[in-house]
Amino acid sequence: MRIQNQMIKTVHPGGHNHEMAPIENPWTSMEEMLIVLSVISSFESPTVLELGTQIGTTSVNIGRVLSKIGGRLLTLDVTNAADTMPTSQVTEVPDAQTAGSLITYEPERVQDCIDFQLFDARLPDGSGMTPILDTFTKAHGDFDVVFFDGDHSFDGLNRDASLVAPYLSFDGVRLYHDVWWDCTPPPVDGPIRYLGGGNGEFAINVINLTHVGTDAGSVQRMRERGL
Numbered sequence: 001m002r003i004q005n006q007m008i009k010t011v012h013p014g015g016h017n018h019e020m021a022p023i024e025n026p027w028t029s030m031e032e033m034l035i036v037l038s039v040i041s042s043f044e045s046p047t048v049l050e051l052g053t054q055i056g057t058t059s060v061n062i063g064r065v066l067s068k069i070g071g072r073l074l075t076l077d078v079t080n081a082a083d084t085m086p087t088s089q090v091t092e093v094p095d096a097q098t099a100g101s102l103i104t105y106e107p108e109r110v111q112d113c114i115d116f117q118l119f120d121a122r123l124p125d126g127s128g129m130t131p132i133l134d135t136f137t138k139a140h141g142d143f144d145v146v147f148f149d150g151d152h153s154f155d156g157l158n159r160d161a162s163l164v165a166p167y168l169s170f171d172g173v174r175l176y177h178d179v180w181w182d183c184t185p186p187p188v189d190g191p192i193r194y195l196g197g198g199n200g201e202f203a204i205n206v207i208n209l210t211h212v213g214t215d216a217g218s219v220q221r222m223r224e225r226g227l
């Protein structure tokens, strides 16, 4: 509890001001949220990319921090599921009205730090997310922090992470959410397979953001299943 209070003070300069306190959703624990926010607040005026806005819970928390320390958040979502998306994730895709809707309730100074964009992941020519993200990263990088919380399939994450990698700042940090889910068998395995790719690059600047402290046993279960 002491650690958590200390982190709250660190990550939101408003101290215990209610208006600045991080908000929660059922999928992202407060511990995870605080890790994301403390990484972001370790940069001066960072450029942050979030893949997977959904209704905007984490976007709002990031925006609140950025409204105090400077910087901007680019957050993306899709209007429909790409072919790569795991079936278990398809129901997460928000409709156009609810996507990013929490952001609109924030004060102007917070909204000003957030650039929310919604894309059609199924372009008629079938090219989908690749050209979208390619154009987007070229236009808006370099990124200091990237929060990968979009497509959790191996192919989807591999695509998104490869497109973003060249646009990471020198000391940039990548955070991966839902490396496994808190149930057995887990409905997605993309991020954990991706991180286990064994090319060594993950040793330096990646924080393996999993369900911190909520279900340590699931790591063992994943290993037992050879994932």
Ligand SMILES: C[S@@+](CC[C@H](N)C(=O)[O-])C[C@H]1O[C@@H](n2cnc3c(N)ncnc32)[C@H](O)[C@@H]1O
Binding pocket: 025, 027, 028, 050, 051, 052, 053, 054, 055, 056, 057, 058, 059, 076, 077, 078, 082, 085, 092, 093, 094, 129, 149, 150, 151, 152, 156, 160
């Ligand atoms: C787990 S939710 C995101 C939760 C949100 N980051 C939060 O913390 O509140 C996953 C979201 O990713 C979106 N998504 C799926 N594939 C994506 C992609 N390739 N790029 C960006 N967003 C994607 C889905 O539509 C869904 O809204």
